Amino acid sequence: MVASTRQSVCMGAPAKLNFHLSIGPRRSDGYHDLISIFQMIDLCDTVQITRTPGSRFSVSVVMENFESIEENTMEKAARLFADVTGIADALSIRCKKRIPMQAGLGGGSSDAAAVLLLLSKLYGYPLQRSELIAIGAKVGSDVPFFLGDSTAACVEGRGEVLTALEARTDLYGVLIMPEGVGVSTREAFGELDRARLQNKVPLRTIGKGQLVSMYAQPVAEWRYFNDFRAVMGPLSPLYDTLDTIVSELPDAFGTVSGSGAAYCIVSAEHRISELFRTKVERIGANVTIFDIKSLHRADSGVTVSL
Numbered sequence: 360m361v362a363s364t365r366q367s368v369c370m371g372a373p374a375k376l377n378f379h380l381s382i383g384p385r386r387s388d389g390y391h392d393l394i395s396i397f398q399m400i401d402l403c404d405t406v407q408i409t410r411t412p413g414s415r416f417s418v419s420v421v422m423e424n425f426e427s428i429e430e431n432t433m434e435k436a437a438r439l440f441a442d443v444t445g446i447a448d449a450l451s452i453r454c455k456k457r458i459p460m461q462a463g464l465g466g467g468s469s470d471a472a473a474v475l476l477l478l479s480k481l482y483g484y485p486l487q488r489s490e491l492i493a494i495g496a497k498v499g500s501d502v503p504f505f506l507g508d509s510t511a512a513c514v515e516g517r518g519e520v521l522t523a524l525e526a527r528t529d530l531y532g533v534l535i536m537p538e539g540v541g542v543s544t545r546e547a548f549g550e551l552d553r554a555r556l557q558n559k560v561p562l563r564t565i566g567k568g569q570l571v572s573m574y575a576q577p578v579a580e581w582r583y584f585n586d587f588r589a590v591m592g593p594l595s596p597l598y599d600t601l602d603t604i605v606s607e608l609p610d611a612f613g614t615v616s617g618s619g620a621a622y623c624i625v626s627a628e629h630r631i632s633e634l635f636r637t638k639v640e641r642i643g644a645n646v647t648i649f650d651i652k653s654l655h656r657a658d659s660g661v662t663v664s665l
């Protein structure tokens with residue numbers, strides 16, 4: 360009978376990079392207004408949802424290759440979706456993690472967005488896009504970006520105001536993830552506030568028009584910066600070394616992503632990112648290195664099996 364049919368849907372949940380991130384003062388609600396250039400990349404988790412029709416909503420989450428995490432963004436997203444839509448099935452979510460956690464790569468947010476997109480597909484798109492984004496924003500500030508149609512965007516507000524960019528297809532890169540180190544986003548914002556109170560980090564920004572037009576220019580001309588870079592503590596010497604390597608390469612741009620701990624470089628030439636990888640391997644730092652590429656939404660389709 361159709362009513363008892365289990366359905367399964369699956370999709371890639373891509374990581375993001377922040378090429379630019381300037382952060383304003385702490386708001387009265389505890390968040391910070393920011394302006395950032397976000398880029399999805401081809402490093403993806405895989406999220407699968409199986410729906411077993413029932414009379415009561417339930418959700419279980421299994422992380423295939425990671426210990427369960429305390430506050431699971433996927434479970435939160437599914438519960439909020441159920442609250443709004445009234446769905447009453449048993450959902451089983453499986454996630455294969457590839458995106459490092461506490462890396463500034465948006466993995467938890469992307470997984471949550473994938474859950475919302477997959478549930479929308481499973482239930483015949485019951486919500487408007489704006490309702491889905493409102494749910495996403497409740498799960499995390501980066502989730503709305505991952506629900507958007509564009510793989511690159513200028514992001515404002517606390518993360519929910521998106522201006523789509525014509526995504527570049529020519530950015531090759533390398534991601535450096537320090538081993539055994541993760542950065543809590545909340546703590547990084549706190550550090551930045553404290554440093555600002557002591558006048559150690561100025562409030563500065565680049566106009567939105569300039570940020571957007573810079574994105575289309577050669578990466579060697581990018582003047583993007585990340586406010587968190589000033590409060591990276593023990594990770595700073597590693598980032599200084601990586602910055603120096605980048606400065607010696609033609610046509611390359613390097614930055615910490617988000618609040619860290621991942622550092623990325625991108626170049627329009629594959630050869631340059633390979634050269635960077637070789638030089639990083641030579642310094643013998645305790646890091647994991649990933650090859651990456653800028654992503655187009657068309658690369659990460661939803662697959663459905665009934």
Ligand code: C5P
Pocket residue numbers: 389390391392393498499500501516517518544545548
């Ligand atoms: O929204 P999300 O749960 O990802 O944010 C984690 C923490 O980072 C928040 O609790 C808040 O302390 C901080 N944050 C912020 N301003 C933002 C985004 C996040 O202060 N725009």
